[in-house]
Amino acid sequence: MAARFNPLEADARWQKVWEEQGTFHASGDGARPRAYVLEMFPYPSGRIHIGHVRNYVMGDVLARYKRMNGFDVLHPMGWDAFGMPAENAAMEKKVHPGEWTWSNIDTMRAQLKLMGLAIDWTREFATCDPSYYGHEQALFLDLYEAGLVYRKQSEVNWDPVDMTVLANEQVIDGRGWRSGAPVERRKLSQWFLRITDFAEELLDGLGRLDQWPDKVRLMQENWIGKSQGLRFRFDLASVEAKERPSTGSGRTEGSLEAQSVRAEPVEALPSSFEVFTTRPDTIFGASFAAISPDHPIALVLAKDNDALTAFIAECKQGGTTAAELETAEKKGFDTGIRVIHPLDPDWSLPLYVANFVLMDYGTGAIFGCPAHDQRDLDFARKYGLAVTRVVAPSPEEADEPIGDEAYSGPGRLVNSRFLDGLTAEDAIREVIARAEAEGWGEGTTVWRLRDWGVSRQRYWGTPIPIVHCDACGPVAVPRDQLPVVLPEDIDFETPGNPLDRHPTWSKVDCPDCGGAARRETDTLDTFVDSSWYFIRFASQPGDAPFGRAEAERWLPVDQYIGGVEHAILHLLYARFWTRALRRIGKLDVEEPFRGLFTQGMVTHVTFQDADGKWLTPEEAESHSGPVTRGRIEKMSKSKRNTVDPEPIVDQYGADAVRWFMLSDSPPERDLEWSEAGIQGSWRFVQRIWRLAAEEAERGTSTWLGDGEDPAVDRKAHRTIAAVGANIESLAFNKAVANLYELTNALEKAPASPSRSRAVEILIRLAAPMVPHLAEEAWAAMGREGLIARAEWPAADPALLVEEEVTIAVQVNGKLRDTLTAPKGAAREALEEMALASEKVARILEGKAPRKVIVVPDRLVNVVS
């Protein structure tokens, strides 16, 4: 038997055996319980980097562990293959996005296979394949027919020079990334999915996802953003230099819906509009009302008001991101109109158009209470509006002036007429009750969540299966004409969507009337692709997106693993899509992912030369000029600090790389890459090998040694329990430490049958992490079959029980001594032993302790 494990030879050999034997095929025959382990599928960006390896190795350990525990494991792999980088490559390298993508897939598949992942490759697919996206188009039409898809105007980033839509990522400091022109917001008619119809159940469902990290559930909860509040009506009081429309009525009591002017464009100025507030208690602190620049009233007023038109145009500058909108300077335009306070007909407030009021949230209109909202306060100070305190933490502070900071804390109402003295909560209820009784408003729920805009003005995505006909409007592409396939002959010479410019692709006959019509040239958001791929992995018939019964047997995914950066969008969209399929009767699965684990990034040092040019670590080492060692950052192509696993695997073998990825850093936290670590892992792989080789040479059928070694037995069985528990909770770094401890103990232990058994246990426990080594050792020790299919050892409960425990002896909470006691010793006995300690006696100086706290099997704390 070789003195060293040689991965360069062994890795490929075992990978071939696994492949030939179909070791990792999910059978789905129902003979064993099922487990579905899934890592977020990769975008084929070029080559695998070490961050991918970390992600897939984690899932792999769990998948192999589950298989050893008797599960029929589904552990698939595919490619999230549509996206912008392929189009960028097309522009820069003059290569077709498809060609670029498929070639990346080939490279990355080969690289992943080098890692020895226990994947069922028979289920692999790429989302850019018509055999995938055609089914996606069918699902889109299902949702369309169910009324869950609609079209509306929505804003995009517009590059006025390149005349093209920009992704948020393509807007750098408010400018187009290629043209450098200041970006504007422009309205476009786009397709939306009604995720807001599911807001309540998506929020509700979070409560039952008990195998999700709390922080992800909290983030989704905040994202969905349920707010209770009051929606109420402001009547317009006067319109300066403008005749007020005489109508004013037409509304019926209590029917605010009929009165709503929220989204509908209007021709003439209405007599009233609605605002929404979560703080109706502060209504007597109101000092202004404000509407969004997109509000119908603003648009009507702008028709013959050039200054307002200019102001609205000014508000359109800049991109669409929340960060940009919210950090923009708060600006307002006084319309000259005044609105009547709902609780006092003699009190009127100025009406502003303000850039910070979002048309998408609530009613697109607000009332401002500067004393208790920081944004309103800033606005009031800027425009010289009144600031009246209406909530005070104590009666003495009722007239305490508000400085630069709004008061958002608790307290009771002041300066608020009939509300004075009430708590804020009671005042909220009181105002809502009064509004409802008097008919000027009603308590309501609003959501921060907006509908999901899925239109993208890009080529490399799933074509939206709709035809636009002048006579019939938007018409669904008939099912028998799916998939709508992307044209191959396209050009990326000019910016914008090549589908738009294609001479023939979009020209089709209307499926309804047969007249000349035009294909939708927008493609679907790539988040749609990733919202159902896990269903397709479970079941992939040729003639349907999935087979319902088969998919329902595998789903939900038992353990989903991926980057925390997907905590909101991808995970929320996938949850929505799954629920939408349930609602339309296609798939009876409530939640797609039962268990979720969000892992940290792999980081690495960065280097720059004197000119600020980024250098790879290798370049930095051999660079002639001065080199600055930069921050440790997330691996990215642009910072040139990515680490390609392939040369490292070539040098150390897959197992050392796998082991290193699992060591040290807790998986949910970032891991800093270092070569020093990988050498340690290499050494460990060899240490296990030496133990196995030694036992193999000794020959386990004729175990030598001087009999049993109970300490080794106990250590081995405690390790079984600990490693199992730690793998199940994905605490791989702790499982690694457990295996190090066992290895250390076995290296020191003299030969014995116990030790021989323990070495075999060690090999089995390590198998999910270092599978090639484990197979090699398994074979060398003369075991039958593959260790990949061997059983996980069972821990003997009798060997897990401790007989003696070390008790900490504290005086006033400080450790002064320790003592050894039998497990389960009585409190009195422990107290007596502790007080007998010389060290304790010395500190007590003969005085009697005031109190003694005993925690059985743990500690005694003497309080003096």
Added chain:
RNA sequence: GCCCCCGUGGCGGAAUUGGUAGACGCGCUCGACUCAAAAUCGAGUUCCGCAAGGAGUGCCGGUUCGACUCCGGCCGGGGGCACCA
């Protein structure tokens, strides 16, 4: 700006979730083996101190017999913010 997370030796981290802080690994030091090196093995390694002892989990304060753990306030770093995936 808003939401979320993280902060422990020279470094990565552990601590049964309020009960002996620093398991395990990396690095380093000393020693063994070697002509030498690599590999391997042994001992040591939070800080101050010869020691006794003292200090110590980003900072300040609080709760508790007892706080890395809970609470309040700060500082620093990271992720997400709806067209990056």
